[in-house]
Amino acid sequence: PFEKVIRKFPLIEIGADEMGIIEAIDGEPMPPGGIFAADRAQNAHNNFQDPIAFIKRGGVKGIQLRTLPPGLWPIHPYLFRVSVTKTTVIPQGKVGIVTSADGAQLDPGRLLAKSIDNHRNFQDAERFIGAGGQKGPQVDILTPGTYRILTDSTPLEGGGERKPGLFFVRLNDATVIQENQIGLVEALDGATLDPRDYVATQVEGHDNFQDGNEFIGHGGQRGPQKDILLPGTYYINSMLFKIIPESAKEVKPGEVAVIVSNVGKDPSEEVRRAMAAKIRERLEREEQQQVALVAARIDDKDTVAEIKQDLQLNDPADRRLDQGAHEAYVVPAGFRGIQETVVGPGRYYVNTLAVTPIVIPTTNQTVEWTSGEVANTFNPFEVISKDGFTMQLEVRVVFRIKPEDAPFMVAKIGSVDRLIQNVMHPLIDSIFRNQASESSAMAYLQNRHEEQERAEARVRAHLLKYHVDVVNVLICHIHLPEDLMKTQTEKILAEQKQHMFNAQREAEERRIQLERTKAQADNQVKLMEATVGVEIAGKRSEQRKAEGEGEASYILATGKAEAEKVRLMGEAQGVAYAEQVNAIGAQGVALVETLRVIGEKGVRITPDVMSTGGTGDGAGGIGTLLLLNLFRDRLDLVPQGNNGAPVASKQK
Incomplete structure (x- = not known):
């Protein structure tokens, strides 16, 4: 006979922040491959409080998908073991990534399980499994909040091992895009990307990639995405999307950004040819302008024909323009390639996975071949003159790239650095070497301005083909050999000394002239008196001459008269004497x-x-x-x- 023994057991208490996990010790066997038992009794056992109904309705042995909510429950201890797990809490700024330990197999080629409707954020485990929920990482996520999810649990009787749950929830930080940043997105699951595409086709409805199910459901593709995340906080499944923070692109004043688009339609042959024709037209117009500019400044060493020859598109890459196969990479908006329209100064949130901005300065830039320690500096040119002397030339080139020319320069050479390193440096080096070999060292030094003009004309002609506008080519310094400079210096010093002596002589002559002029000025009164005196003396001389002539005439006349008088007197006196003698x-x-x-x-x-004597003394008279x-x-x-x-x- 059977003996009935009645024992009293305490009720099972499930706290407000807990949920009870039931493990049936007896019942139908678990289906092959299953880990958790579905409730075949459809809750006819009233949350496991009626063990007989559980057995009669085909309850399955093992951990049950149905859980106990908070409360007091009379659970049969010999048929059911109860373990407790805490509710799942997702704090603010966190996101819950869910992995299922049971369910159907993943679809071939998929990394994440497909989404199941109405599982109430994984709180309805029975619905999840019953509707075909798949094992593995889930596409759905848990946003901040509190959830009752079947996770690992601890037996109430203690001492036992933790019971595995259906779901494992991992907390990740929410995606935060800071100010002046963007978030580049790469999808790790989805449809296969077209091999011809670099960026996935844009899809709608994914709410900034926060709804992975919508992204997958609308045909989202794996790989780089065209859409970006702007500054803000996003709850994104890190198992589905990889977020790459990147700074916003800033184009400063004096710069433009050339956009290389990886998305859009492939340019057709007609588009390529139309763009090639447009490029040729621009180049021909600029060539005519350059020829007109150069013709006004070249000397007899260059001709317009030579400059035109330099301006010709003799680069093999340029000849391919006729077939539209070179700078046709510059395309109108909407096509894949280098965009014809540039972006001006400003801050831009650019998807650098979809487009590549290349910042090009449009202000004047300088490249120097000097001994200075500055950017874009090369060593001075070592050239050999026609007479065999080695000269060192320090050169400065100022150039700029017009905004409308920037896309074509990028298409042809790639960047300003490559332009300087691979084009300008070897080109200008060659031009100065060729020019120096046509002139003697001293002539090159003396004709510095003309040589500079010639070099500038040729540099302009060559760089025009690269869509570069040359502002100036300057010869800063010419270093000649010391011996040659010494000879020239001595010659110049000798000439300078000769000039100095000549200048001193001229100065002394001018000083003499000055002193003469000064003396004349100081003695102007005397000089005038002397001049007047000379005139007076002349007049007096003329007067005296006239007086002398008059007096001579007078004397002559008087003498003649006197002589006649004397003769007559003598004759008279002779007559008188004769008479006296007779008397x-x-x-x-x-x-x-x-x-x-x-x-x-x-x-x-x-x-x-x-x-007379009178004393009778002979001496008295004496x-x-x-x-x-x-x-x-x-x-x-x-x-x-x-x-x-x-x-x-x-x-x-």
């Missing part, structure tokens, strides 16, 4: 004439002192004479009057 005789006439002459001339014939002479000398007696009597003068 008194010749001796009487002579005595009369003698006395007349003595009387007319005042000749004294009476002596001043007369001494002594008296001496005393009288002494007395006369002291009185300074001088004869006066016609009678010759002495008169005493005043004592000195």
